Amino acid sequence: MDHSHSAHGAHSEGGHGSFGSYTTGFVLAVILTVAAFALVMTGTLTGQSALLAIAGLAFVQIIVHLVFFLHMNTSSSQRWNLTAFAFTVLTAVIVVGGTLWVMHNVSMNMMSR
CATH class of the missing domain: 1.10.287 (Helix Hairpins)
Structure with a gap:
């Protein structure tokens, strides 16, 4: 073999x-x-x-x-790679966006006192 x-x-x-x-x-x-x-x-x-x-x-x-x-391309053999990449991008956007949102809210609430 x-x-x-x-x-x-x-x-x-x-x-x-x-x-x-x-x-x-x-x-x-x-x-x-x-x-x-x-x-x-x-x-x-x-x-x-x-x-x-x-x-x-x-x-x-x-x-x-x-x-x-x-x-990376749109071929069927790359579908799982694109899915994993899209999930990674979505997670990064949520983490970065959430962090900026929390920091903005903390800044606004601390500055108002």
């Missing part, structure tokens, strides 16, 4: 990226990082608009990392 064939079959099911896709992901990540850094260093945007632009660049970079490095 040849175990190498069955072990190789299990690994080939996951979508591993090619050199080209890793290179594309790396180049996009570097461009997004340099764009955010340049935005801050040149002072092109300030205040709220700079914060929104950096948050937008960060969100795009998260998508680039998920697609090009973690190989």
Whole structure:
């Protein structure tokens, strides 16, 4: 019985990226990082608009990392990975949002005295 064939079959099911896709992901990540850094260093945007632009660049970079490095997509083989990721994001939003809500309420109640 040849175990190498069955072990190789299990690994080939996951979508591993090619050199080209890793290179594309790396180049996009570097461009997004340099764009955010340049935005801050040149002072092109300030205040709220700079914060929104950096948050937008960060969100795009998260998508680039998920697609090009973690190989997440909408295929049926990735369904459990997407479900686990969605649950993780939901949990993080609840924890961060709940923390901010509690801190805001504590601040408002302490400042009123």
